Amino acid sequence: MTTTRTQVAIIGGGPSGLLLSQLLDLNGIDSIVIERKSREYVLGRIRAGVLEAGSVKLLQDAGVGERMAREGQTHDGVELSWHDERLHIDLKALTGTPVTVYGQTEITHDLYDAREARGGQVIHEAEVQRIEGAETDSPVVVYQKDGQEHRIECRFVAGCDGFHGPARKAIPDTHRKEFIREYPFGWLGMLSRTPPATEELIYATHDRGFALCSMRSDEISRYYVQVPLTEKVEDWSPDRFWDELKRRIPADVAANLVTDGEVLEMSIAPLRSFVSEPMRYGSLFLAGDAAHIVPPTGAKGLNLAIGDVYYLHRALEQAIKNNNTAGIDGYSDTALSRVWKCERFSWWMTSILHDFPDQGDFEKRMQRAEFEYLARSETARKSLAENYVGLPY
Incomplete structure (x- = not known):
């Protein structure tokens, strides 16, 4: 068994773990970042692509904004549709702020390059077995790699390891409360080498179910249709x-697809809303999907993880460099306040845009x-826009 010492052990080599390390x-x-999968596997995951302005700024502050500035697409608005009726939400006019379309895979690639350039240590194909002494000032992360057990002694542990990772489970049930809503449908997604259907994202409501027209670049598009959880992708x-x-999006868009x-x-991908409280236990902190999940309708998943990293890196810096614990003591409450507001927005967007199996005529009328x-009220559009472009940190 080998033993290594570091100040912060980070479990999870996705964008939140790599960004925190950077x-x-x-x-x-x-x-030290410990990642269960290989680098190739991590970079092969297809994920979100809409970034809030705050996320863009933090990535720039981390020194990984150059390619994003060159290849990312600035979007001043999004569209909602009801059958063939189209409603434009002018994000920039309503809030003064656009969003940026740049894939999570590309962000992760940029972060890997940045960590390599600075000699950062990322251990791949390493399975965390347990976290010892999370409630103390000297926790230990025990992981297995190549059949050998290794220990990382540290001052703090950051759990950036997703919904199924070990970090959240290291918080005793007596100290943890979980809130969850499972939705009775999923999103069937297709990534294709085709030009986008339109210049901006379209969120489409239809009697056959929800659909989304999105993109990753001028040559690559990402499309989704709502499907029952019983569906299989091979069918x-x-x-x-x-x-x-084509049946679910406006006819003029379908004609040119x-x-x-x-x-x-x-x-x-199944849809769920999930929050685990608190996001701190002793010297262990949770960030991203380890602590919360939102349905992708509001484009908040990656942005929420970046928001957690914003709060957490500042808190850890204060504690380590200045022996000031105010940031880490307030981390969970501060992060959760923003998390729940984003959960509300994502739940609301999901509720008004999707077809629910038990939905009656009354619920359909409410969606209409x-x-x-939204079509008649600038105040309503502004509320949607403020949440979509991102609440302030």
């Missing part, structure tokens, strides 16, 4: 997907009323 390093704080051919998407490009990936209210 920001700490820039402020002279050592960390969906590209032709079947395109046909279903390019469908003859290479299909790069298809998958089905929401759409009409």
Whole structure:
């Protein structure tokens, strides 16, 4: 067994763990990142692509904004549709702030490059077995790699290891409360080498179910259709997907949809709302999906994780460099305040845009009323826009 010492042990080598490591390093704080999967696997995951302005700024502060500035797309608005009716939400006019479309995979790639350039230590294919002494000032992360057990002694542990990771489970049940809502449908997603359907994202409501037209670049598009949880991705051919998407989006958009490009990936993701409280236990802190999950309707998942990292890296810097514990003592409450507001927005967007199996005529009328209210009220559109572009830290 080998033993290594660092100031912060970070479990999880996705964007939140790598970003935290990068920001700490820039402020002279050592960390080691432990990731269960290979680098190739991490970079192969297809995830979100809409970034709030605050997320963009923090990535720039971390020194990983150059390619994003060059290749990312600035979007001043989004569209909602009800069958063939289209409603433009002018984000920039309503809030003064746009959003940026830049894929999570690209962010992760940029962060890997930055950690390598600075000599950051990321241990791949390492399975965390347990966290010892999380309630103390000297926790230990025990992991296994290549059949050997290793220990990392540290001052703090950051759990950036997702919903199924070990960090949250290291908080005793007596100290942890979980809130969860499972939605009775999923999103079937297709990534294709085709030009986007429109210049901005379209969130489409239809009697057959929700659909989303999104993009990763001028050449790569990301589309989704709502499906029952009983559906299997292998039962969906590209032709079947395109046909279903065309039925749900406005006719003029469907008529110009390019469908003859290479299909790069298809998958089905279930939807859930989830929060675990608190986000701190002793010297262990949770960030990102380890602590909370939102349905992707509001484009908040990655942005919430980046928000956690914003609060956490500042708190850890104060504690380590200035022996000031105010930041770490307030981390959970501060982060959760923003988390619950974003949970509310994502739940609301999901509720008004999707077809629910037990939905009656009254609920459908309420969804229609929401759409009409947004169309007629600038105040309503501004509320949507403020939440979509990102609440302040």
